[in-house]
Amino acid sequence: MAADQSVNKVVLAYSGGLDTSIILKWLQQTYGCEVVTFTADLGQGEELGPARDKALLLGVKPENIFIEDLRETFVRDYVFPMFRANTVYEGQYLLGTSIARPLIAKAQIDIARKVGADAVSHGSTGKGNDQIRYEVSYYALEPDIRVIAPWREWEFKSREALLAFAEAHQIPIAKDKRGEAPFSVDANLLHSSSEGKVLEDPDAEAPEFVHMRTIAPEDAPDKPTVFTMDFERGDPVAIDGEALSPAALLTKLNQLGHDNGIGRLDLVENRFIGMKSRGVYETPGGTILLAAHRGIESITLDRGAMHLKDELMPKYAELIYNGFWFSPEREMLQAAIDHSQAQVSGRVRVKLYKGAVSIVGRSSPQSLYDQDLVTFEEGQSAYDHRDAAGFIKLNALRLRVKARRDARSR
Secondary structure, eight states, X not given: OOOOTTOOEEEEEOOSSHHHHHHHHHHHHXXXXXXXXXXXXXXXXXXXXXXXXXXXXXXXXXXXXXXXEOHHHHIIIIIHHHHHTTOOBTTTBOOTTGGGHHHHHHHHHHHHHHXXXXXXXXXXXXXXSHHHHHHHHHHHHOTTOEEEOHHHHOOOOSHHHHHHHHHHTTOOOOXXXXXXXXXXXXXXXXXXXXXXXXXXXXXXXXXXXXXXXXXXXXGSOSSOEEEEEEEETTEEEEETTEEOOHHHHHXXXXXXXXXXXXXXXXXXXXXXXXXXXXXXXXXXXXXXHHHXXXXXXXXXXXXXXXXXXXXXXXXXXXXXXXXXXXSHHHHHHHHHHHHHTTTOOEEEEEEEETTEEEEEEEEOTTOOOOHHHHOSSTTSOSOOTTHHHHHHHHHHHHHHHHHHHHHHXX
């Protein structure tokens, strides 16, 4: 399609990889605009220096290259708030990719404002969820921003056409990029996700080489790993008594999870765009954190609050998955979730063993667990067993009325 040449400056979410490098050159050529690159360090485990070198090679001015370490922001302001809700999508997925997109989008908009850009761009395809997550976030933060999505605009029809474009414009192509990649990977400090190619058949078990964040559970140590995790107001703050920053704590949990084969997930999920997709996810630290958080909530959170949170959580998870982190309804739910965490403080003892996470102890000065109430020993509690009779009869009243009616109609 013909490009609107009115774009003057665009901020591109840039990884330094082949695809976004092709996008960078395509933006320069198609729109005749100045390109600003933004590369976020979210703990993906890759050296980011080459992204700067590649951008310089492709003609981006040094002052237009932004590389930011957002690991602490990512975990503190996005991952931890999500885990306060015990968030899982469709019962299993811990939303590792979904939760990263609004932060990247926000950083892009911040840079666009700083450099006076009138457009932003991303490298997501037209079939996936990420295009929605990025663009809904852009518009929520800057409603009149111009969005350029090359995969929906350009005329390249094959991998070969992209490689030919790269060669024609002296874009370096790594040897392993000349063939078909066996699968695509997205990673950050919370997780890694692998999709496509060898993983497209949902009936074929994922090859072991797909997994990059965990050892196989059967190869994990024969001896359990046991440690403690401290929480304050719903967020983890220490492991084995050592206070850690959010990113450092998640990094530590990731290592513990890796070493014990924790956090593998093979999932067929429903994309917001309307199709099903199969992904292989690894979320070692997040899997441990979810179990530990539920463990501390079990003794500090009132039953009514806990059950209401569990009812609200699927909606909250869907909002994040679908890209509505900056929506008023997500913020409303977050306020309720955060209010529930005021007394969720204390310590849990965690056991890891061959892919399994167990909570084997929990304690808190804010505990609602009353041993005098639950003990089987007589004479140590204010609880009167006889009170249960009236409670049961009142709760059964509607069932008794229905049973009498049904008996009359037979």
